Amino acid sequence: MLGFQFQGKDETTRAVELKQRLKKEMILIILDDIWKEVDLEKVGIPSKDDQKKCKIVLASRNEAVLRKDMGAQECFPIQHLSQEEAWHLFKKTAGDSVENNLELQPTAREVVKECEGLLPVAIVTIAKALKDESLAVWKNALEELRSSAPTNIREVEEKVYC
Incomplete structure (x- = not known):
């Protein structure tokens, strides 16, 4: 820039x-x-x-x-997103793949629950990676998140952990 x-x-x-x-x-x-x-x-x-x-x-x-x-002069604590705020951000990012798929919604909600405490950038990255994917991919992502090793979810390691 x-x-x-x-x-x-x-x-x-x-x-x-x-x-x-x-x-x-x-x-x-x-x-x-x-x-x-x-x-x-x-x-x-x-x-x-x-x-x-x-x-x-x-x-x-x-x-x-x-x-x-780092010797910061001022610090401003920022709270984590509430479960509902995280779900809204996730749903907005993942779009129709969550909104219109009743079969997928329970898994999607579990994915968001596992994102508790993550930064909004992580929630957005995971939602984008799962957007328009099959239920099997979503379930695999949920297991990855539960094992605290979400490195096999496309783009998550690159954008969130690096």
Whole structure:
């Protein structure tokens, strides 16, 4: 979106290039679903001292990562979606494959129940992966979710766990 092309071949050179470019821009950087400390300088995001126009929003399930590891100035807790909100989001994303298929609905509701506590991006990703699939695929996905290993659901590992 910045219309920026890296010239350097290695990560360190690219980080320097990115940092120089970001210092010139008024930009909001959002790092979502942080699980451990991210060295912002190492990836080329300007430090607190260099942030004149650059603002950073960090999102994590672990407040300690934000406060202690990342030195966040303010934290705003966000609640998980309620079961009904998760079902509505899932149904809206999966569309007619859930809405109009009475045979599929009980399995779909169980899939959503297993998504409890997942981020909305995970719920949307799972719904998109299952949209227009057969009941057998849905049941397989449900078993994958129950075993806490949803890596065999198309696109879930790539978009949610990476």
